[in-house]
Amino acid sequence: MSRKIAFIGLGIMGGPMAANLVKAGHHVTGFNLTQPPIDALVAAGGHGATGVADAVRDAEVVITMVPADPQVEEVILGEDGVLENARPGTLVIDMSSITPQTSVRVEAAAGQKGIRTLDAPVSGGEAGAVEAVLSIMAGGAAEDFAEAKPLFDVLGSTVVHVGPAGAGQTVKAANQLIVATNIQVLAEAVVFLENAGVDLRAALDVLAGGLAGSTVLGRKKANMLEREFAPGFRIDLHHKDMGIVTDAARAVGAALPVGAVVAQLVASARANGDGSLDHSALLRGVERLSGREVR
Structure with a gap:
């Protein structure tokens, strides 16, 4: 209708x-x-x-x-x-x-x-x-x-x-926590693999077929391979969402030890001028921490 x-x-x-x-x-x-x-x-x-x-x-x-x-x-x-x-x-x-x-x-x-x-x-x-x-x-x-x-x-x-009312936003906050953490560890894996001299494309293909596979890997693999960070979802917005989930978790007494670190890394990316880029640009933060030229 x-x-x-x-x-x-x-x-x-x-x-x-x-x-x-x-x-x-x-x-x-x-x-x-x-x-x-x-x-x-x-x-x-x-x-x-x-x-x-x-x-x-x-x-x-x-x-x-x-x-x-x-x-x-x-x-x-x-x-x-x-x-x-x-x-x-x-x-x-x-x-x-x-x-x-x-x-x-x-x-x-x-x-x-x-x-x-x-x-x-x-x-x-x-x-x-x-x-x-x-x-x-x-x-x-x-x-x-x-x-x-x-x-x-x-x-x-x-x-x-x-x-x-409000439950949808609570679940979305949990979603954003999981997504940001997945992107961050994927970015760390990419820098690790590149520094080790491994064929990155081949490595990500085989990882995607195993237990390490995820929607994040499937959706963001090309961004990281090509260093193409046109915004599908901006770091600025993910920074906002990490603030929502950390505040909501505090209100219900839930500890977010890993999430708190990821929230700081998202904030760091934003502070370094990457806020308008896609959240896959968390890769650039790992490159900075690893002393590599940011591409």
């Missing part, structure tokens, strides 16, 4: 996600702070809006995909934002990666206006968004998840309801 969807945030992830909803036959109206992504959505068969209010006014479902908590608060909770303009009964799905506390606050504010919410962050990066194979972890009411699932199935291949 075709739905009227407002999609706010048409960046690296949001743009292809909105386009995939258009391909699936939905009426998608998009808004972004810059015009080219709106034009791209229109070219793909969607519709453009002049602002948040214009996008959400007649929507049945509103999806937001913005960088961090401040943007979610501005777009959803802010003056002339989603809650000020959406109709009662609208389902608002925030697919950004933010703190669980903000998701709970959004749910409470929306409930006062008769608006339903889900927090449904994703994993899979730009490639997963383009290929519609994202992993989607959703928090909120089970009946709202059931309503949203046909839309999620357009966007992802793994779609799971993980609990009440």
Whole structure:
């Protein structure tokens, strides 16, 4: 069944996600702070809006995909934002990666206006968004998840309801902890193998076929072989996410001894000017520590 969807945030992830909803036959109206992504959505068969209010006014479902908590608060909770303009009964799905506390606050504010919410962050990066194979972890009411699932199935291949409001963001924080740690140890293995004079491509191929194989290795191998770090997911954003997981873990009394070190290495990469690069550029930090020329 075709739905009227407002999609706010048409960046690296949001743009292809909105386009995939258009391909699936939905009426998608998009808004972004810059015009080219709106034009791209229109070219793909969607519709453009002049602002948040214009996008959400007649929507049945509103999806937001913005960088961090401040943007979610501005777009959803802010003056002339989603809650000020959406109709009662609208389902608002925030697919950004933010703190669980903000998701709970959004749910409470929306409930006062008769608006339903889900927090449904994703994993899979730009490639997963383009290929519609994202992993989607959703928090909120089970009946709202059931309503949203046909839309999620357009966007992802793994779609799971993980609990009440905020649970999706908690699971996403754990995801980002695992991903950053995997990228860091993969980067260390790459420098180790290169310093030892091993054929790196052959080594990574055989490692991918054994217990060391992972989605991270499969997705990021080419970046590291070619030293190509165009952003699929920026270090700046992963730095933000590592702050979320370390704060959340502290709140529940969970120790993150390895995660704390990885968070510092992500922060170091950012401090060394790599924040706008893909998170596979953690390799550059290992090269620095190893006294190698950074490529």
